[in-house]
Amino acid sequence: MKINWFGYRPGRPNASQSIALRVVLLACVATMILPFLWMVSTALKDEKAFQTDPMGWLPAIPPYKAAGTLSIDCVRATNEDFEDVLLADFEECEAAKAPKAVARAGQGALALTYGFPREGGAGRAEAVCAVKPSREAGRATMISFWLHGDGSGHRLRVRVSGKGFTYRCGEPLPITFEGWKEVYCFLRPEEFDPLGRALLQLHRESGGDDDDLVPVAAIEEVAFRLESVSRAEQVWARLTHSFRVAWSSMPFGRFFLNSLFIAIAVTIGQTLTSSLAAYAFARLEFGGRDKLFLAYLATMMIPGTVLIVPTFLLMRWLDWFDTYWALIVPAMFSAYGTFMLRQFFKTLPRDLEEAARIDGCGKLRVWYHVILPLSRPALATLATFTFLGSWEAFQWPLFATKSMHMRVVQVGLSSFQDKYDVQYNLLMAAALIVMVPTLLVFIFNQRFFTRGIVMSGMKE
Amino acid sequence: MATITQQPAVGGTPAGLPSGEARQRTFLRLADLLSSWAFLLPNLLGVALFVIFPVVASFVLAFLHWSGSRAEIEAIRWAGLENFRDLFADKAFWQSMYNTLVLMLGIPLRLFGCLGIALLVNQRIREVVLYRTLFFLPTISSATAIFILWQALYNPDVGLVNRLLAWVMLDGPNWLGDPNWSKTALIVTGVWRSLGGMTMLLYLAALQGISESLYEAADIDGASAWKRFWHVTWPLLSPTTFFVLIMGVIHGFQGGFQQAYVMTRGGPAGSTMTIDFFIYNEAFFTSQRMGYASAAAWVLFAIILAVTLIQWRYGQKHVHY
Secondary structure, rough: OOOOOOOHHHHOOOHHHHHHHHHHHHHHHHHHHHHHHHHHHHHHHHHHHHHHHHOOOOOOHHHHHHEEEEEEEEEEEEOOOEEEEOOOOOOOOHHHHHHOOOOOOOOOOOOEEEEEEOOOOOOOOEEEEEEOOOOOOOEEEEEEEEEEEOOOOEEEEEEEEOOOEEEEEEEOEOOOEEEEEEEEEEOOOOOOOOOOEEEEEEEEEEOOOOOOOHHHHHHHEEEEEEEEOOOHHHHHHHHHHHHHHHHOOOHHHHHHHHHHHHHHHHHHHHHHHHHHHHHHHHHOOOOOOHHHHHHHHOOOOOHHHHHHHHHHHHHHHHOOOHHHHHHHHHHHHOOHHHHHEEEEEHOOOOOOOHHHHHHHHHHHHEEEEEHHHHOOOHHHHHHHHHHHHHHOOOOHHHHHOOOOHHHOHHHHHHHHHHHHHHHHHHHHHHHHHHHHHHHHHHHHHEEEHHHHHHHHHHOO | HHHHHHHHHHHOOOOOOOHHHHHHHHHHHHHHHHHHHHHHHHHHHHHHHHHHHHHHHHHHHEEEEOOOHHHHHHEEOOOOHHHHHHHHHHHHHHHHHHHHHHHHOHHHEEEEEHHHHHHOOOOOOHHHHHHHHHHHHHHOOOHHHHHHHHHHHHOOOOHHHHHHHHOOOOOOOOOOOOOOOOOHHHHHHHHHHOOHHHHHHHHHHHHOOOOOOHHHHHHHHOOHHHHHHHHHHHOOOOHHHOOOOOOHHHHHHOOOOOHHHHHOOOOOOOOOHHHHHHHHHHHHHHHOOOHHHHHHHHHHHHHHHHHHHHHHHHHHHHHHO
């Protein structure tokens, strides 16, 4: 059965009726859309904008700043044993960590003063922290420092150099925050930072690769360079702030790849095994076929709640817990897919198939060259639904995995929620990151859904 | 494997001593049967391992005391009916049952809401496809993201819900923090999410399947719009309503975990702990009582089965096909 969007509708509204209808429809649409608008508006704010004005629909963006001063304090290196080593004489280093500390440019801290030409002009400002050599401090894995930001959106680059080596930034850090904040520069490649800190990834440019660590004592200077941005870049940096923090604080890329890989594998597996079995149930003759099919139908009645505990134990017994196997294999076999395809195969005309058989095609070739091409709409519907189901799966991946790198998108998002309880700007940004790609895919494949839903509803 | 090769052999061999030709025919039939089963085998093995085996195992587990750990395999004890007895004495189980039933009040709300939306987008308005897509949006968005969104919307200080209520001079409660309101909050979110979704589409398809001539006949009889709806549309929609109700009840009994987990973690004070949450809690979170959890799962299955059968018999009498 097909939905006929432009087909008969009872009654033809006159002008006043159709206005009334539109008012009602728009009111309904508003309740559907308003939460999404709030979501986007919240995600566009940074922490400060959210704290000061959680109600505002539009994030406040400060005016363009061409001149100002940043303070840098407590530049230090972290060694392999997670011990911090101060790289120069910073007085009152602890004071900078206090949340109420004010900007103390010049008071022992390093000042990075800039005066760029007005908007758009390229400009640079530099401050260099000359390092006092420290002995026997191990090897450096990370450089960190306190930075007093001014929310100007200009971009900070950090360079760490010494005898025979230089580390440079991969991507600069936009100064979208105000007040003191700790910035961490990884000297070793890190995918993400679970603490959601301001991050810089430094790459070793000369004298070895990223995996060779240099001794802390060999670091001679840490240079900070501020690059000017245009107004547009500044606005963009402000608006994407929450997204950047969310993205860098959890391995969302890995989550997406996991979900994608699992969904593709499950979809291929399920379509394949279901269409093979459905062909056997629909066309091949063997004893007990219909009884077996009835048994298949009966298995569809069993609630997943009953299955989940023993399947979990089975996974542990097979040593599949926390592996892709646990997420893919149990989902690959579906009685529902077999049932749906069998119903569809039954409706196909037999003539083509018989002609192929007479021409000497074996069953496998008939299945592949006749049945499958004729069933494209049904296969597409099943594949879309399987993909969606796998992508949306939540309970099973939650129970069957425990390590961060095995998490799928849905579960990853919920662990993100554990960390940023009421940081709604970050939560909304993360939720949007998860939501938008799939939303686009599904909007463009809408007809498969509507068809599939109507098909599954009319299976009686 | 053994049964598979034996079965055709028994059926395929004629009683008498076969001639060469007959033997070849037997061989061909055998090969035919084997290849038929080969089509079935991957799916069959999978279903056997991941559906049939778990069902049997779950049933056995329901009568055992076991933490599920391999190290404690020696410690498995036969429980008899103890798991079930403990379950019926367990306050948390009854509370979760009550919670689930209350949350299922969302089913009729959803049903009428979806029917309303379907009637609206069934009207002859040019931009109706746009509305349909917008209504569809919450359904196709990731459930976790939607639940996180609503958790934020319900925040008593900064959330949108209380802000809108304040706008009409109402003082909104702490939705997710107050045991008296948490279930309402979950129901509202659930209804909102499914308003433009599958149920609406089913109703829409059913509405468009109603023959025009019936409405014309009603018009000739001078029926008002309301009578036309009540005497033509509603009875003709009854198969869809029936299907939606049955599916809604089945899902209602065994669903709700994800929403409760993401939005409230079952709280406050266990007020949103559904049955399936209770089962997973027993199996994976608080305790590792696999037998106890299995027993609860079977009780749940029995309830679903009974309720569905009752609905089915009622439906036979009241649904117009």
